[in-house]
Amino acid sequence: MSEDYRSMWESLGLDLTAHDALLGVLGTFYRDIYLTRKNRPEGMGYFDFVMSEVHGLRIKELLEEKVAGRKIIGSYCVFVPEEIVLAANATLVGLCSGADFAVEEVEKVLPRNTCALIKSSFGFKLGKVCPYLEAADMIVGENTCDGKKKAYESLDALVSNLYVMDIPQVKSEKGRELLKAEFWRFKEAAEALTGVTIDTERLKQGIRTVNAKRRALHRLTALRAADPAPISGLDALLASQVSFYDNPQRFTDAVNKVCDELEKRIAEKEGVFAPNTPRVVVSGCPMAVPSWKIPWIIETSGAVIVGEESCVGERGIRNLTDDAGQSVEALMEAIVDRYFKIDCAIFTPNPDRLAHIEEMVRAYKADGVIHYGLLFCQPYLMESIPVAKALEDKGIPILRIDSDYSMEDVGQLKTRIEAFVEMLR
Ligand code: SF4
Ligand code: SF4
Known part of the structure; x- marks a missing residue:
């Protein structure tokens, strides 16, 4: 990794020793699982490259976007509508993590019997090893399962930019109304964050x-x-x-x-x-x-x-989300329709x-x-x-x-x- 990246990670407040250790483990695991396999499509070379630069070049790009005035929104769930994020001139990044990290620290703030996905996300925060999380201008937590709902209350004490979105639990008319109200509220929050008003063209x-x-x-x-x-x-x-x-x-x-x-x-x-x-x-x-x-x-x-x-x-x-609507209201309805079909x-x-x-x-x-x-x-x-x-x-x-x-x-x-x-x- 170039020194450029090290100063970039440092500027994001990462713990460089812990981060080096994480990248070392990930690199070895990736090589064993992916790079030693035969007969992979050549086009997968692109994805190997992205993975090798997932904490490097991609973070550099995001930071350059920030300098140019774009905001970064992090999410833990596919219920966060990327359409609205893009329309507000922001970039959406996933924050869920799939590896154990800083487990001892995590178990001071979460019960041991919390799912690995939630614990891992906390581990990446507490261990100071996730540049996406640290680069995000807004972190969206969504009230989906009980584990996440309660974990976001604890996460709120660890970050300064958590935005919590309520999510229905029943596919009823009332459930759809709740999702619609929450997506409109999120649209306003994204506009307030970026200073961009979402119009029909931007949303389309x-x-x-x-x-x-x-x-x-x-x-x-x-x-x-x-x-x-x-x-x-x-x-x-x-x-x-x-x-x-x-x-x-x-x-x-x-x-x-x-x-x-x-x-x-x-x-x-x-x-x-x-x-x-x-x-x-x-x-x-x-x-x-x-x-x-x-x-x-x-x-x-x-x-x-x-x-x-x-x-x-x-x-x-x-x-897909229907893009035929000719107003922000119509397009927002289409977004609500599409996300309300997610069968979590x-x-x-x-x-x-x-x-x-x-x-x-x-x-x-x-x-x-x-x-x-x-x-x-x-x-x-x-x-x-x-x-x-x-x-x-x-x-x-x-x-x-x-x-x-x-x-x-x-x-x-x-x-x-x-x-x-x-x-x-
Ligand atoms: S499983 Fe449910 S809570 Fe988890 S990312 Fe998917 S929709 Fe969100
Ligand atoms: S639904 Fe909740 S408990 Fe289940 S894997 Fe997702 S975050 Fe963990």
Whole structure:
């Protein structure tokens, strides 16, 4: 890393020793999981580059944007509408983290039995190792699960720029009204932060930029229906993860380039795994960078992942926002419509998610589903039981695994996943 970056990190208040240690661990993990794999699409080189510069060049770009007057908004959830952020001349970045850090410090402010995702986000703050968090002008916390809701009360004491957004828990008319009121309130907060008034043209352009990104990812997901699979689940997950950090236009171009390559692979019947390799859909909790443990175990146990029913996957990108409206009011309605369809397990009841898992199994010709629940994540762990029953009743094999970010359970998970894959053959 250049000295430039070190002074940049220092200016953001990072703990350079802790940050060096984090980058060292991440770099080794990334090399072992990704860089040693064969037969990856050439276009994935772009994503390898982004990952190698995720705390370097990308942060430099964001800081340059700030100097030019743009604001950075950080988020922990796909309910935060990027369309509004872009329309307000701000950049949205994801803040969820997928690695344990500063656990001892975290457990002084959060109970031990908090899900790994929340603990990790706090660890990155308390350990002073996240340049995105430190660069953000506004951090949006959303009232989704109970863990996050209460954690934001504690986070408020650690940061000076937390904005809390309420999120409905029921898909009723009243629930939609709440989301609409909260999106309007967020629009006003984003305008106050940036000093930009969101007009019809700005909002339309924001919608178009985000739709283009989602369209590219839809194209990528559709190509994974091919047998042999033209891309691994690990690589597809990486693209989804990068979407939370990268410049949206550049990201869209990079994904489309990979898709061009995959189309050629499919035409030539070339795949990353042999034809008829058991195919699985992974469903459940989001996998933030560098949470690659589960897909890595699956794809080194004889199966290929052909879809992710997750917020770092289809739950986060399905459905476009209608850009036909000719007023801010009409476009805001379209944004509310699009986000109200997100089938997070915080909703009760949540039948759409089950329907979506079944639809994905059909569309990607999956042989089974692996349900991934983070330990102590009540919404997804609770929901995994009826989801498993419903899939089993329809003859769709499912394996439920509960895990966290540690590597202690790798051996045990591998044994269970290998047995499941063997059963799918
Ligand atoms: S799982 Fe729910 S709370 Fe988590 S990012 Fe997705 S929508 Fe947000
Ligand atoms: S993984 Fe579960 S408990 Fe953790 S933040 Fe997401 S919904 Fe909440």
